Amino acid sequence: MxxxxxxxxxxxxxxxxxxxxxxxxxxxxxxxxxxxxxxxxxxxxxxxxxxxxxxxxxxxxxxxxxxxxxxxxxxLYGKSDAETNAVDEILEGVESLRTKYLTLVYQDKLADEPKAAYWKTHCDPESAAARNGGAHLAYLSRLLKRNSAGGGKALVGSDVTMADLQVFDIVDLHARIFGDELKAAYPDLIAFHEHIAGLPGxxxxxxxxxxxxxxxxxxxx
Ligand SMILES: N[C@@H](CCC(=O)N[C@@H](CS)C(=O)NCC(=O)O)C(=O)O
The missing domain is CATH 3.40.30.10 (Glutaredoxin)
Known part of the structure; x- marks a missing residue:
């Protein structure tokens, strides 16, 4: 069944x-x-x-x-303990951003002011750089780049994991809200999103x- x-x-x-x-x-x-x-x-x-x-x-x-x-x-849980741990880290990291996203859409109703503040704090690569990397999407982008085995197509190791599906979903949610701004700021996350969207199944x-x-x-x- x-x-x-x-x-x-x-x-x-x-x-x-x-x-x-x-x-x-x-x-x-x-x-x-x-x-x-x-x-x-x-x-x-x-x-x-x-x-x-x-x-x-x-x-x-x-x-x-x-x-x-x-x-x-x-x-989808990695090929070693180290990979499984890395998948777990990303699941929890995405959870942190999801909580903030849910506040923006359900509590703040995506009003202009909280939306702009959200972009600046959690997304904008320029303000992230100014804070030495502190923005959720910048963290995800950095993790994607750091995983050389993934070649921009996987966050942990070389194969698809649950971490990739979580990141796909959170990027998908942000792309719906921030559209072109997100595309310009994170071409790597957008390309990753497109790759996952094309996987069989x-x-x-x-x-x-x-x-x-x-x-x-x-x-x-
Ligand atoms: N930590 C829970 C959160 C689940 C959650 O917040 N579910 C919402 C719907 S998305 C719900 O059932 N809300 C009803 C309530 O909390 O009273 C999980 O990840 O499953």
């Missing part, structure tokens, strides 16, 4: 899971959950939150735990009706 993801009708935290399953060559089923039903079912939704993954005997929540499970299942998934539409207008989702 195909793995089942239970979530709200947005891309959100489930998107990376779908990319991993698609790259792993499996199909997935998507079940939409209603907020009130989720809150009542504390056995399944142990923290009152989704996404949830059901895959055979596996029934779990917490997106990064799910991502690690899928990384092990599909061989992922290419077909991204073009398929299974990809939940981005919530346009406010760029959420």
């Amino acid at each position: 195909a793995p089942k993801i239970v979530y709200f009708p947005v891309r959100g935290r489930a998107e990376v899971m779908k990319l991993a399953i698609a790259y792993g060559g499996e199909d997935f089923e998507l079940e939409l959950v209603n907020y009130e039903d989720m809150k009542k079912d504390t056995d399944a939704y142990k923290f009152g939150q989704c996404p949830r993954l059901i895959d055979g005997d596996v029934d779990m929540v917490q997106s990064n735990a799910i991502c690690r499970y899928l990384a092990r299942k599909y061989g 992922i290419k077909e998934y991204l073009a398929s009706p299974k990809r939940v539409a981005a919530v346009n207008g406010n760029n959420l989702g």
Whole structure:
């Protein structure tokens, strides 16, 4: 049976899971959950939150735990302890940026002022350089360059890992908001994003009706 993801009708935290399953060559089923039903079912939704993954005997929540499970299942977790550690570092690094992104879109509603401040603090390579490298996207770009085995196409080692899928997704979210500005600032991350988008399984998934539409207008989702 195909793995089942239970979530709200947005891309959100489930998107990376779908990319991993698609790259792993499996199909997935998507079940939409209603907020009130989720809150009542504390056995399944142990923290009152989704996404949830059901895959055979596996029934779990917490997106990064799910991502690690899928990384092990599909061989996306590095080829050595050192690579696995590096994948874990990147998953957590992306999580930090995702938290800030979620504040910008859900709490600050992408208003002009917080958006400009967000760009300056977390994205802008010039202000990052002025702060000796301190900006989240600059960190990711540096990690991509530093991994010579990846040739700009992988963040850890030479093969695709869950770290690549997480970075693809976070770049995808930022590209929707910052468009040309992001392209000009991080051509390496954009080229990386294009490479991942063309991988077998992922290419077909991204073009398929299974990809939940981005919530346009406010760029959420
Ligand atoms: N740490 C959790 C966060 C999950 C989360 O915030 N889920 C949101 C939807 S994206 C949710 O269920 N919110 C309902 C709530 O927290 O009451 C994870 O990574 O899965």
